Amino acid sequence: MDVGRDVTLLEATRRALVDAMEASERVVLLGQDVGRLGGVFRATEGLLERFPGRVFDTPLAEGGIVGASVGLAIGGLVPVAEIQFAGFLHQAFHQITQQLARYRFRSRGRFHLPVTIRAPYGGGLRMPEFHPDSLEAQLANVPGLKVFAPAFPDDAYALLREAVRDPDPVLFLEPQRLYRSVRGPLHLDDTGSSAARLRREGDDVLLVSWGPAVHTCLTAAQELETGHGVQAAVLDLRRLSPIDDRGLCEAAAARRRVVVVHEGVRTAGLGAEVVARLQEALADTISLPILRVAAPDTPYPPGRLEDHFLPSTGKVVAAALRAVHGR
Amino acid sequence: MTATRDWAREWAEGDGQPLQLLGHDGRILRPEVARPPDDLVREGLRLMLLSRAIDERCTNLQRQGRLGLYAPVLGQEAAVVGSHLAIDPAVDWLVPASREQPAMLRHGWPLDRMLALMLGRFEAARIPDDVRMLPRQQSIGSQLPHAVGIAWSASIERRDDVTLAYCGDGATSEGDFHEACNLAGVMQVPLVLVVINNQYAISTPIAKQTRAARLADRARGYGFPGVAVDGNDLLAVHEVTSQAVERARSGQGPTMIEAVTYRLGFHNTSDNPSLYREPAEVARAEELDPVARVVAYAETQGLVDAAAVEAQVLEARAEVATALERALTYPTPGPDDVFRHVSAEEDQRASE
Ligand SMILES: Cc1ncc(C[n+]2csc(CCOP(=O)(O)OP(=O)(O)O)c2C)c(N)n1
Numbered sequence: 005m006d007v008g009r010d011v012t013l014l015e016a017t018r019r020a021l022v023d024a025m026e027a028s029e030r031v032v033l034l035g036q037d038v039g040r041l042g043g044v045f046r047a048t049e050g051l052l053e054r055f056p057g058r059v060f061d062t063p064l065a066e067g068g069i070v071g072a073s074v075g076l077a078i079g080g081l082v083p084v085a086e087i088q089f090a091g092f093l094h095q096a097f098h099q100i101t102q103q104l105a106r107y108r109f110r111s112r113g114r115f116h117l118p119v120t121i122r123a124p125y126g127g128g129l130r131m132p133e134f135h136p137d138s139l140e141a142q143l144a145n146v147p148g149l150k151v152f153a154p155a156f157p158d159d160a161y162a163l164l165r166e167a168v169r170d171p172d173p174v175l176f177l178e179p180q181r182l183y184r185s186v187r188g189p190l191h192l193d194d195t196g197s198s199a200a201r202l203r204r205e206g207d208d209v210l211l212v213s214w215g216p217a218v219h220t221c222l223t224a225a226q227e228l229e230t231g232h233g234v235q236a237a238v239l240d241l242r243r244l245s246p247i248d249d250r251g252l253c254e255a256a257a258a259r260r261r262v263v264v265v266h267e268g269v270r271t272a273g274l275g276a277e278v279v280a281r282l283q284e285a286l287a288d289t290i291s292l293p294i295l296r297v298a299a300p301d302t303p304y305p306p307g308r309l310e311d312h313f314l315p316s317t318g319k320v321v322a323a324a325l326r327a328v329h330g331r
Numbered sequence: 332m333t334a335t336r337d338w339a340r341e342w343a344e345g346d347g348q349p350l351q352l353l354g355h356d357g358r359i360l361r362p363e364v365a366r367p368p369d370d371l372v373r374e375g376l377r378l379m380l381l382s383r384a385i386d387e388r389c390t391n392l393q394r395q396g397r398l399g400l401y402a403p404v405l406g407q408e409a410a411v412v413g414s415h416l417a418i419d420p421a422v423d424w425l426v427p428a429s430r431e432q433p434a435m436l437r438h439g440w441p442l443d444r445m446l447a448l449m450l451g452r453f454e455a456a457r458i459p460d461d462v463r464m465l466p467r468q469q470s471i472g473s474q475l476p477h478a479v480g481i482a483w484s485a486s487i488e489r490r491d492d493v494t495l496a497y498c499g500d501g502a503t504s505e506g507d508f509h510e511a512c513n514l515a516g517v518m519q520v521p522l523v524l525v526v527i528n529n530q531y532a533i534s535t536p537i538a539k540q541t542r543a544a545r546l547a548d549r550a551r552g553y554g555f556p557g558v559a560v561d562g563n564d565l566l567a568v569h570e571v572t573s574q575a576v577e578r579a580r581s582g583q584g585p586t587m588i589e590a591v592t593y594r595l596g597f598h599n600t601s602d603n604p605s606l607y608r609e610p611a612e613v614a615r616a617e618e619l620d621p622v623a624r625v626v627a628y629a630e631t632q633g634l635v636d637a638a639a640v641e642a643q644v645l646e647a648r649a650e651v652a653t654a655l656e657r658a659l660t661y662p663t664p665g666p667d668d669v670f671r672h673v674s675a676e677e678d679q680r681a682s683e
Contacts, residue, residue, distance in 0.1 A: 036535060037535055041533065065506065130400075135469075302670055305669045308664065
């Protein structure tokens with residue numbers, strides 16, 4: 005895979021895993037079907053052959069995968085675990101919230117857990133129940149756990165390298181509908197930061213998003229420009245916990261109108277956190293209309309119904325116009 | 332039909348091989364075991380052929396882009412049908428995993444409704460109110476504690492329904508499996524748990540799922556009987572399940588049945604099994620085809636002949652075609668359906 009050439013997000017993810025495993029012999033991969041099959045999305049294709057003895061097919065047990073990763077890390081390894089679909093993180097939640105995220109705190113720093121958990125998520129692929137759920141709000145609510153959510157190949161690479169290098173646990177959310185549909189240049193940059201990143205310039209309104217919804221925002225921004233003469237900037241949060249307050253507030257203060265867009269459900273969604281942080285940081289200086297476009301408070305619906313559930317370009321455009329012009 | 336023996340004990344005392352009543356050529360191996368009534372065999376064969384016709388049609392529809400993901404039953408028909416034939420759909424509960432189509436049909440879910448689900452017409456696919464069956468479960472193993480709860484409720488209320496639950500070999504690794512089995516044993520609930528060991532969980536072979544020689548061995552640790560049966564042998568599966576149902580109904584508690592079979596097809600329509608298993612292995616498994624075996628048995632018993640089987644295959648296909656036409660007349664969902672059934676207050680739309 006040539007550096008500089010356009011690659012898919014999936015290829016960038018795989019390359020990050022390869023490079024992380026080359027960089028440190030302590031990095032091991034584990035998860036359901038990650039070995040011989042190379043993962044249900046083929047993210048780990050070829051890695052078993054390339055790194056024999058360091059890639060493990062596990063039994064079908066998410067709690068065990070995460071719980072064992074805790075032990076592997078204590079035993080000196082750097083586990084990168086895959087949960088086949090983020091919707092099944094719930095089967096591992098007691099291990100994530102009560103154990104993985106708290107070990108450093110509980111042991112007063114005696115143990116720290118350099119564990120990365122990769123999990124595909126997000127809608128648009130007509131997946132069965134649970135497979136498309138966006139659980140980032142539930143994960144960002146766990147102290148001690150970092151949450152990364154790339155939306156582009158270069159970020160998939162850079163953020164995954166950063167996650168594996170991090171001395172503490174990182175939940176790494178991979179946008180499944182972008183795996184093969186988004187291409188971009190690959191920079192083997194593993195020194196960058198996980199700060200929020202402006203993916204499009206624009207003076208009138210700021211669209212804040214992460215993961216697959218970033219692309220919804222980019223399309224909406226295009227439409228706002230051509231159809232309405234509105235210049236929308238798009239901020240990709242990239243790291244959902246801890247949120248990059250500075251990057252977020254600077255970008256918002258410069259535009260003074262904000263729309264937060266996400267695929268997770270509205271109530272207690274991560275958008276609420278973004279709104280609250282902006283209010284807290286900027287309340288004394290500017291008054292700022294902030295709107296949300298999120299999934300409604302229903303279970304993720306099956307089949308074609310997801311088109312009515314996911315934030316659409318139209319909904320983002322409407323919200324942006326409202327933020328700019330008022331009702 | 333009354334079961335003749337204590338199969339779990341017989342199995343435990345044997346050589347560990349799954350119990351078998353029919354040879355691969357359909358010959359009777361154990362003449363001393365009472366045979367099921369002819370009508371039951373005919374019904375079993377009909378359901379197995381219907382299952383194949385559904386697999387065939389749904390796979391084609393998926394390939395044409397007219398249907399979402401499909402997970403075939405192919406190869407597992409005797410395990411599913413043989414076990415379900417042991418319960419009474421009017422009385423007993425069915426708790427499926429996600430690959431038990433013929434059991435769900437026999438339990439009372441009309442075929443056109445099942446196809447409606449595959450076609451994304453969700454309202455029409457609703458399980459009828461008088462059918463005692465849970466919906467398919469996509470979260471592996473999560474249905475098992477529910478099955479224990481249903482069976483437990485029968486004990487508490489002194490009802491005489493039995494709960495028949497299914498899961499795959501992969502599901503036995505989940506925490507829910509352990510918690511369900513343990514509770515079922517402690518409460519001595521009227522549960523029959525059929526573990527369909529089709530050798531694979533997507534690409535993961537059973538050897539990577541467990542080091543135990545047989546999944547059925549686990550039952551002993553939970554304090555109830557377990558028995559491994561040849562899952563491609565309709566008669567054997569039916570026989571051991573009948574006995575387990577009898578035990579459950581008479582208050583003697585749960586039984587675990589491991590139906591040893593093989594997933595002849597792909598995991599689902601987006602899977603490519605050639606990446607993880609050898610064609611020779613699949614070819615060997617195809618020789619043990621459960622449909623061929625029951626056909627051979629039925630032929631030697633004079634229940635059917637080759638022409639009748641051929642006619643039944645065509646009938647099954649026609650039945651699927653008719654049901655499919657019906658299914659296509661049901662309404663496709665609209666935006667409002669996202670908000671329906673979220674809670675009892677139907678009109679209080681979830682905020683958008
Ligand atoms: C809790 C959970 N984890 C992972 C998955 C993804 N997944 C779907 S089917 C499957 C394998 C299931 O294997 P098994 O229980 O043996 O049943 P089979 O599919 O062979 O019938 C997996 C891992 C899931 N649906 N649920």
